[in-house]
Amino acid sequence: MVNFELLKAYAFFSDSSYVDLTSVNLLSTDDVVNRIHDEERIPGKLAETIIGSESDQWQVAHYYGVENETTGFAATVFRSGNQLVLAARGSEIGSQIDEDWIDTNFGGILLFGVAVDQAVSLFNYIQKKRGRIYF
Secondary structure, three states: OOOHHHHHHHHHHHHHOOOOOOOOOOOOHHHHHHHHHHOOOOOHHHHHHHEOOOOOOEEEEEEEOOOOOOOOOOEEEEEEOOEEEEEEOOOOOOOOHHHHHHHHHHHHHHHHOOOHHHHHHHHHHHHHHOOOOOO
16 A cells, blocks of 8 residues: 655655755754755645654754765755665756756766766765764
C-alpha cells in the first residue's frame, strides 16, 4: 500500500534540497522552517508539518552546499529516528547556468552519459559522512 504521508515528505525533501541552509542553525527547527519559507519554495505551514522536533517529524541532519559553485553538487540529509534521506539538487536555473547546464548537462551527461564532477562529489560526500550523521 502506498504511504502518501511518506511520499509527501519525499516531495518536500526534493524541493527543500534547493534551499541554501549554509548560514542556518540546523539544530533549530524554527530557523530551518523560516529559511525554507523565506526562499518561497514551500509554504511555511507545510514545512512546519514535516520539519520539527516531535518524534514523528523530520530534522535536517546535514546540509552540503560547498561544491555547488564549482561542480553544481549540493545535498541535504533529512533524519527521522533511524531513517536518513539524502536529497540532492537537480539542475538550477539562474546563477548555476554554467555549472549545471553547460558543464554538467551538456558537457557531461550529453557527451558521456554521466555528470562526472557531480558523481565524484556525491561519492566523496557519502564517504566522508558515512556513519557520521548525528543528531
